[in-house]
Amino acid sequence: MAEEKKQKGITVTKDEDFSEWYTQVVQKAELADIRFGIQGFIVHRPWGFMIIRKIYEYLEKEVENQGHVPYLFPVAIKEENLTKEAEHAGFTPEVFWVTEAGDKKMEERFALRPTGEAQIYPVYSLWFRSHNELPFKAYQSRHSVYRNEMTTRPFLRGREFLFFESHNVFMTHKEVLNQIEEDLGTCKKIIHDKIKIPFLYFKRPSWDKFKGADNTYTPDTLMPDGKRNQLASTHDLGKNFSKAYDIKVKGNDEKEHYVHQTCFGPGIWRIMAALIGIHGDNKGLIIPFDMAPIQIVIIPITFTKNKKDSDKVIKKCRDLKKKLKSLGYKVKFDDSEWTPGFKYNQWELKGVPLRIEVGPKEIKENSVSLAIRTEQGRKKVKTASLDKEIIRASKKLDKQIEERADEYFKNRTKNANSLDELKDLIKNHKGFIRVPFCSVEKDGEECAEVIKTETEGGNVCGTLYPKEDNIKPNQKCIVCGKKANHIVYIAKSY
Amino acid sequence: MAEEKKQKGITVTKDEDFSEWYTQVVQKAELADIRFGIQGFIVHRPWGFMIIRKIYEYLEKEVENQGHVPYLFPVAIKEENLTKEAEHAGFTPEVFWVTEAGDKKMEERFALRPTGEAQIYPVYSLWFRSHNELPFKAYQSRHSVYRNEMTTRPFLRGREFLFFESHNVFMTHKEVLNQIEEDLGTCKKIIHDKIKIPFLYFKRPSWDKFKGADNTYTPDTLMPDGKRNQLASTHDLGKNFSKAYDIKVKGNDEKEHYVHQTCFGPGIWRIMAALIGIHGDNKGLIIPFDMAPIQIVIIPITFTKNKKDSDKVIKKCRDLKKKLKSLGYKVKFDDSEWTPGFKYNQWELKGVPLRIEVGPKEIKENSVSLAIRTEQGRKKVKTASLDKEIIRASKKLDKQIEERADEYFKNRTKNANSLDELKDLIKNHKGFIRVPFCSVEKDGEECAEVIKTETEGGNVCGTLYPKEDNIKPNQKCIVCGKKANHIVYIAKSY
Numbered sequence: 005m006a007e008e009k010k011q012k013g014i015t016v017t018k019d020e021d022f023s024e025w026y027t028q029v030v031q032k033a034e035l036a037d038i039r040f041g042i043q044g045f046i047v048h049r050p051w052g053f054m055i056i057r058k059i060y061e062y063l064e065k066e067v068e069n070q071g072h073v074p075y076l077f078p079v080a081i082k083e084e085n086l087t088k089e090a091e092h093a094g095f096t097p098e099v100f101w102v103t104e105a106g107d108k109k110m111e112e113r114f115a116l117r118p119t120g121e122a123q124i125y126p127v128y129s130l131w132f133r134s135h136n137e138l139p140f141k142a143y144q145s146r147h148s149v150y151r152n153e154m155t156t157r158p159f160l161r162g163r164e165f166l167f168f169e170s171h172n173v174f175m176t177h178k179e180v181l182n183q184i185e186e187d188l189g190t191c192k193k194i195i196h197d198k199i200k201i202p203f204l205y206f207k208r209p210s211w212d213k214f215k216g217a218d219n220t221y222t223p224d225t226l227m228p229d230g231k232r233n234q235l236a237s238t239h240d241l242g243k244n245f246s247k248a249y250d251i252k253v254k255g256n257d258e259k260e261h262y263v264h265q266t267c268f269g270p271g272i273w274r275i276m277a278a279l280i281g282i283h284g285d286n287k288g289l290i291i292p293f294d295m296a297p298i299q300i301v302i303i304p305i306t307f308t309k310n311k312k313d314s315d316k317v318i319k320k321c322r323d324l325k326k327k328l329k330s331l332g333y334k335v336k337f338d339d340s341e342w343t344p345g346f347k348y349n350q351w352e353l354k355g356v357p358l359r360i361e362v363g364p365k366e367i368k369e370n371s372v373s374l375a376i377r378t379e380q381g382r383k384k385v386k387t388a389s390l391d392k393e394i395i396r397a398s399k400k401l402d403k404q405i406e407e408r409a410d411e412y413f414k415n416r417t418k419n420a421n422s423l424d425e426l427k428d429l430i431k432n433h434k435g436f437i438r439v440p441f442c443s444v445e446k447d448g449e450e451c452a453e454v455i456k457t458e459t460e461g462g463n464v465c466g467t468l469y470p471k472e473d474n475i476k477p478n479q480k481c482i483v484c485g486k487k488a489n490h491i492v493y494i495a496k497s498y
Numbered sequence: 499m500a501e502e503k504k505q506k507g508i509t510v511t512k513d514e515d516f517s518e519w520y521t522q523v524v525q526k527a528e529l530a531d532i533r534f535g536i537q538g539f540i541v542h543r544p545w546g547f548m549i550i551r552k553i554y555e556y557l558e559k560e561v562e563n564q565g566h567v568p569y570l571f572p573v574a575i576k577e578e579n580l581t582k583e584a585e586h587a588g589f590t591p592e593v594f595w596v597t598e599a600g601d602k603k604m605e606e607r608f609a610l611r612p613t614g615e616a617q618i619y620p621v622y623s624l625w626f627r628s629h630n631e632l633p634f635k636a637y638q639s640r641h642s643v644y645r646n647e648m649t650t651r652p653f654l655r656g657r658e659f660l661f662f663e664s665h666n667v668f669m670t671h672k673e674v675l676n677q678i679e680e681d682l683g684t685c686k687k688i689i690h691d692k693i694k695i696p697f698l699y700f701k702r703p704s705w706d707k708f709k710g711a712d713n714t715y716t717p718d719t720l721m722p723d724g725k726r727n728q729l730a731s732t733h734d735l736g737k738n739f740s741k742a743y744d745i746k747v748k749g750n751d752e753k754e755h756y757v758h759q760t761c762f763g764p765g766i767w768r769i770m771a772a773l774i775g776i777h778g779d780n781k782g783l784i785i786p787f788d789m790a791p792i793q794i795v796i797i798p799i800t801f802t803k804n805k806k807d808s809d810k811v812i813k814k815c816r817d818l819k820k821k822l823k824s825l826g827y828k829v830k831f832d833d834s835e836w837t838p839g840f841k842y843n844q845w846e847l848k849g850v851p852l853r854i855e856v857g858p859k860e861i862k863e864n865s866v867s868l869a870i871r872t873e874q875g876r877k878k879v880k881t882a883s884l885d886k887e888i889i890r891a892s893k894k895l896d897k898q899i900e901e902r903a904d905e906y907f908k909n910r911t912k913n914a915n916s917l918d919e920l921k922d923l924i925k926n927h928k929g930f931i932r933v934p935f936c937s938v939e940k941d942g943e944e945c946a947e948v949i950k951t952e953t954e955g956g957n958v959c960g961t962l963y964p965k966e967d968n969i970k971p972n973q974k975c976i977v978c979g980k981k982a983n984h985i986v987y988i989a990k991s992y
Contacts, residue, residue, distance in 0.1 A: 053569050
């Protein structure tokens, strides 16, 4: 690996070929290994896995603070449960089936879960009897789901991909609406405030809702190639599933009631893909300080001709590592055989937020050189004030990541007032295009299909949520010319 | 559920029918739900899952302190990889196969992993080139593995069960031996010192090693029915897998060397089963303080006839909850509609370590009543000294759990000097039986088979490790009568 590494910088710029840049970052920063040998099943390598684990930790902490309890369901789904809710049965064409055990055909095959509803809700029907047991808020995390996707891409689309899902049970629709607000708030707190990914909230058009839901709400971001990346979704399931799976409780009125349900799924992979794509630069990955598997790397500058100086440098590096670790930072002292320049490149590629360099000069001056991943060059810092400087630098890094991401996202929405204008814009504008549109109910689907065909893949993402864009009385749907009732957002999608 | 709960105490004692007691605790303490509908696939309910998560957290922290990095491999294994190591291919008869996707037969089926080696080691062959990259220490955690077991039991044997595995790569066998010491040390630190489960270390006889290993070492405990419960295992894989999967690196000598490997698997489920079985009592579960999902439950004693008193009680309970939470404890204020007595039983069944009761009397005296799960009765404690009393009580609980478990385990080993004596002892002695035995190599397997048949299931667990029991020169194997070279331990097993 060592020899290979030597030639392993990113060889394209993010602007000129985002797709190739992304592939190289995933591989060269050692986030995932796609050489597992089964399409769509990737190895989460330590560096990538530790970042993803942080995403999980944020989400777990947040939903538990909201009163969710964790549980874990099997990977399996009984065939009869998979198809009980009529719309949800739409997952069937893409599920994997376990049909054999050892050298025998099984009496009853089972599916690998494509998502949790059809495995969880039959059990919910056994758990609840009285309205006193509600609301019930629970989630499962750090598990995978399985869908036989045709095209696959690390962190964007897989046959196996990492999942997080909460499944809540309520007596009333009012609680459902509150839960959806809470879920969208979770996205803001974690995906934006912690992970620094900007997005817009949408309410999906009825033809693009989750299979079985009454309504679907999503935070969507844009990748640098202009494609929409759905980061999460929260669903108002109404009573569709409680009726299909017979989940009912005795109410205050002593009568049986089917329960209301919501489910929420932040896209762990999608958030990771956005982190890579939006924060990264031509040198590689950039990671918010708190998320980095290594936050500070210490690199010694030593010269073989002067052993005494080198010893001092090594000693100082070791002392610094010990001190910074004791302060709670994740620190690496890179005393490998490579040249300092090679090490800089490697750790920049991996997105380590801060780098400390110590050479004979720094020893003499009782200082260190401190470099921030988001800035050029380095700064001399007195060793005595290093604690403070690291706090300052880590805050600066996070601020720069957030500002750059917000700036990147800010001007990504344009308007089109005709199909031709849309077709023209979508060729070069890497972002959302806002258009007047007839209907987001079933009767608008035909116009959405026209847009998809005419734009070679443009999707109606939905209407802005919670506050839709204003529409003027005279605006017409860009496809059918009928009265426009909504401003919808168009983008190609992952 | 509420009505059901009312009748839900444990209806048998642990001594009179351990098997039924275990089943009831699993179900009534809401650890797992076996009504998922596919044999051997259980739902980990929140209470059980939170305890198990703590086991994972202990292990993850410990192995990361030792320098292991986390990663995650797919659930899938390519068929050709499953059978590459000749002995390891022995897993094939029990694997599940995914053969269909949607309504189509797949071109190439894949197996659900029965354990990680056959999926991880082909990728290791891509990762390492030079001895400089070794040692490499990594693990995966919180995933499941799949084996088509005939009989299944929650936390003891499943078709799907929770896994933890570290896979290490070394240049030398010396490092392998060090790693095995480290792994056994991990078992001591976590399984004994934290979770309070006593065990003996064994070196398995050659016919009962892990498929493909040179040697297997295990901490084994005993369940109250006398059956051995293997809590973990660490394997010296030698170069068996590196040769099969072509994992080699260039050494200092510029030549290619196959690497040495170890793997280590604490049995997450088995540890949970031991916690349930060994610590529990006739009232239900008992959980070490640090592991409890709720550490302190606060129960108000209110009387509807005196609203003013009740309000004071409720207020004090709320204040206590707030205060104890701020001190970092996991606290529940149970203000549900049930009677205090019913609540006591419920939380005892679930194993909550400490209970605080507050009634009008306690208000008057500015005190609370404090009960410890491992003790009868409760103690009046001044509210002002509650902090200190909780620390004292939690330590007392842990000490009692540990002492009781060690005491339980201490006298569980007896000696037999003939097959008849063994057959006689094994009927009633719920524990290990030590016997002189000819050989733990291949040539002893026949005698082990005789023991198994004659004792209706007694297994040769192996020899004590690291220090074998002394054997006298004149001792003979209890089966074949040849010179005994080892003292081995016999027990029936899960």
